[in-house]
Amino acid sequence: MYACEVQESWQPRVSPPANQLERLATGTDLYLVCQVSETEVGKDNVELLWYKDGTAMTRQKIRKNGFIQASLAFVKPTKAETGNYTCKATIGAENKEETVPVEFFERAGFVESESSIHPQEGENAKITCETIGDRLDEIFWLKNGYQLSEADERGYQFEDDYRTLIIPDFFGEKDDGNYSCNVVQFAQIYSKDISVTAYARPVITVFQVPENNAGFEGSSATFKCSAHGKPSPTYKWFKNDEDNSMVELNASDKYKIDDGLLGINYLVDSDAGQYICEAENEVGNSKQNTTLIIHRRPKIERMEDVTTVLGNSVELICSINSDSNISDAYFMFNKQKYAPHSKDTSISYETVTDDSEMETTTVDDSEEESEEAETATVGTSVSGEEEEENNDDEEEDVETRKRRAIIDDTITVEWRDEKLVLTIPNAQMSHMGRYSCHAENMAGTTYDAAKILITHAPVFTNVSEKYIRRQEGESAFLFCEVSAIPAADMSFEHGSSQVYPDGVNVQLESTNDKLALSFNSLQDSDFGTYQCSAKNTQGSAEPAVFEIIKIVPPKDPEAISCADNVYPNFAVCRLDGYDETKRGEWPTRFQVFYTNEEPTEEFDWENSATVTEASFVDGKSVKLTGLNTEQKYFARILAVNEAGEGELSGVIPFETTAAWTPEPVIDAVINCPDVCSVNWTIPNDRGAEITGYKLVFRETSAVQSEIEDSTTIATPEIIETTTDENDDDSAAENITAEDFTDGEEEDDESGDVREQITINVGADDHHVDLPQLLPLRNYELTIYAINEVGLSDPTTYYFRTTEKSGLATLFPLPNWAVITLFVIVGLVLAIMLDAFCCKTRHCGVLACLTSHCRNRRNRAPKDIEQGNASGEHRVLITTTEKQIIRNDH
Incomplete structure (x- = not known):
C-alpha cells in the first residue's frame, strides 16, 4: 500500500525552470538538472534520461542530498543547441517526463577592429562600432565615462542605429579622449574602448635657405625645414637631378641631415639646382622647394715653372677666369705681397710679419720714401700648401728672415687683359724661388704657384755632420742636399773610388737635389773619409767632406795643466796628446774626481772624492765647473768614450781666484x-x-x-x-x-x-x-x-x-671707447658736483654760478644789505617765514 501511494505523487522537476531559459546568450554556460525526490519515490530503481527533440542524450544518474538527478551541461553553447529538452523518469512501468524549451541567441559582441583611431584635425570624425548578436536591446556611447547624446552642445551625430558616432569638425584639444561603444543584451552591457586622437597633416612653417639662395664654392650651405603636424613629421631631402628626376639625399660626408636640417659641405658646381624638403606623417605630407646658386671662386690656369739665365728679364703669367668681379689679385714671394699698379700708378704691397700680420707700404713712382711705415692687419686665408711653406720658413736662420723683410722694388706686377703678369727685369739669385698667384672674388680666394729657376752651378745647402763616430757593426747615415739648375749629378766617393750600393749593407737614395748614403752594419773598410760631389753644365760644387770615425777605447792625455787658466768658480785644463787625425781614440767626456785636501797615497778617490763630468769637444781642453772661490783643489781625471774608459790620471793641483765681476749678459x-x-x-x-x-x-x-x-x-x-x-x-x-x-x-x-x-x-x-x-x-x-x-x-x-x-x-681701447669713457666719467663728476651744490646752497651748479657772477657785478649797496628790503623779495624763503612777513604787514 505504501508503494502505490508513493508512485502516485512523484514528479520529475527541471532546474532552472522554463521561464528562465527563454533568453540565453551563446557562449554562456548552462547546467540543466532533472531530479526526483527520494522521499517521493523511495529507494527503488529510478531511471532518469534526457532527450532532445526525441533523441536520447545521456543516462547519467547520481544521488545527491536526498534527490536522484540527471544533469545536462552546455559548455559555451551555440545557437545549434537550441531545442526542446525532455527529462524522462521511469520507475518500474511508470514513466513521467518534463519538457523545457531552450533557445540560445547569439551573444552580443564586436567585430575585431583597431583600438585607436586618428581622425584628421578639422574634419568630421566617424567612429564606427560594428556589433554582433541577437536581440540587442540598446547601443550607446561614452566619452571618458560620460554618455553622449544628440542633444549635447558639441553636436554629436549618430548613424546606423547608433553604431556610428560622428564628431563634426574634430578638434583634438577638446575632442581627444577615450570613447566606448556599449551594447545592452538581456540586461548585460558589453563595451569596447576606442582611443581617439586627432592627427594633422604636416604644414611647413619654417623654411630657411642660404642668403640670396646662393653658396660659395668651397664653403658650406645650410637649409632648415620645420613643419607642424600630429604625429610629428619625419623629413626627407631631395635634389632634382640633371634629368629632372628627384634623388633622395642621404647623410654622408657630403650631406649632413638631421631632423629637417640639411647641410652641404664643400660646395662645388654640381651642387647647384633645386632642393625639395618633404615633411611626412601618417596623415600625409607637405613639400617646399628652393633653388641654390653656386658662386665660383676664380680659376687660375696651371702655371709653369720658368727657367732663365742670371741677368735676364723674366715673366710669370697668371691667367685668371672669374664669374664675378675680382676684388684682389697679387703675387706672393718670400712672404711679400706684390700687387698690380693702382690707378695712381703706385704699387701696393704688404709685408707679412712673424706675427701673421701684414704691414702695408706704398712706394710711388717718384721713389719718395715715407718717413714712417703704415702698419695694417690683414686677415688672409692660407691654404694647406701655404701653411707647409710657412712651416718650412720657421726653420730659416736670422739672416734669411732679415732678407725676407726687404721689399724688392725691381719686381713689378701688372694686368694684361685677364692675365696678371709679374716681371723681373734683371733676374738675380735672390729672385729664385716659389711664386704664388692669388685671386679673390666674392666666393673666396684661390691660388696657383710656379718657380723661377736661374741656371747656376751646384751649391750645397744642407749636409750631414762632418764627423760621425761609430763602432764596428753599427749603422751610419750620410746625406748632402744641393741647389742646382739644371739638376746636378751627385755621387759619393770613398778614398779614390765612387761608392755604389750593394743591395745589402750599402744603400744609396737619390732625388733631384739630395743624395743619401746609409750603412746597415759598418765594416772595417767602411770607415774613413767620404766626399759628396755635385756637378752640372754650369759647373761643380766644392765637395762636401765627411769622416766616419771608428771608435776605439779612449787614449789617456799625455800631459794635463790646470794652473794656467783658473777663475773664481771654474778652471780650464789643457790636455796634450790628442791627434786631430785619430779622433776615434778621443774621449767624449772626462770623469773628474777632486778634493780640497791634499790626498795621501791611501786616499779612496772613487768613494771619498767629489765626482763630476766635463765634456771634451775641441781635443785640447776641458772645463771644470762648480768650484768655489779661493780654494785649493786636487783633481784626477778619467777619459771615457763610447768604447770604454782609460786610467785615472795623476793628481793635478790648482787653486781658484777671488771673486770677479759677473760675466756679461750676452743673450738678451x-x-x-x-x-x-x-x-x-x-x-x-x-x-x-x-x-x-x-x-x-x-x-x-x-x-x-x-x-x-x-x-x-x-x-x-x-x-x-x-x-x-x-x-x-x-x-x-x-x-x-x-x-x-x-x-x-x-x-x-x-x-x-x-x-x-x-x-x-x-x-x-x-x-x-x-x-x-x-x-x-x-x-x-x-x-x-x-x-x-x-x-x-x-x-x-x-x-x-x-x-x-x-x-x-x-690705453689698449680704441679711440671711440676712450672718448666714451672720458665722457661717462665727466658726466658722473658733474652729477656729483650738482648734488653737492644742491645740498649746500639749495641750487644747481649753473644756478649757483649765475647767481655768484651777478652778485659780483652788482656790488652797490641795496636795501637787502641794509636790512630794509621786504622779506618777500628773497628768492629762497620758507613757508613759515612768509607767514611771519604777512603778519608783520
Missing part, C-alpha cells in the same frame, strides 16, 4: 710686438752671487739700415756688442760701481746729452716690460749684471720700436 732677447720687453738668462756670477741687473735705455739717432728706412719690422733688429771675455781679465776684475758712475759722468761731459731711462731690477728678475718707450724710435740698450764686486762688462743692443709700442699700449 728684445720683443716689441706690443709693449716692448727684454728677457735674459743668468750669466756666470764668477764667484759672487748676482745682486741685480742694470738696464740703460737711450734714444739714439744712429744711422739706420736700409731695412729700417724702408719698412717697420715687428721683430726688432738687434745688433749686439759684447766685451770679449778674453780681454784683460784683471781690468774686468777692477771695474766697480763707482768706476761706472765716473764713466757716465765723463760721457755726459763729452756732450752726450741723450735722454736715458735707467731700470734696476733684482737678482731674481730676468724680464722687464717697457711701456715707457715711444713708438717708431731707435733705442740703444746697455745691460749690466751686478754682484758685490761690481758691474759686469756692458753689453749693448740696438733695436727699433713698432708703431704699437710705447705709451699707446697703456
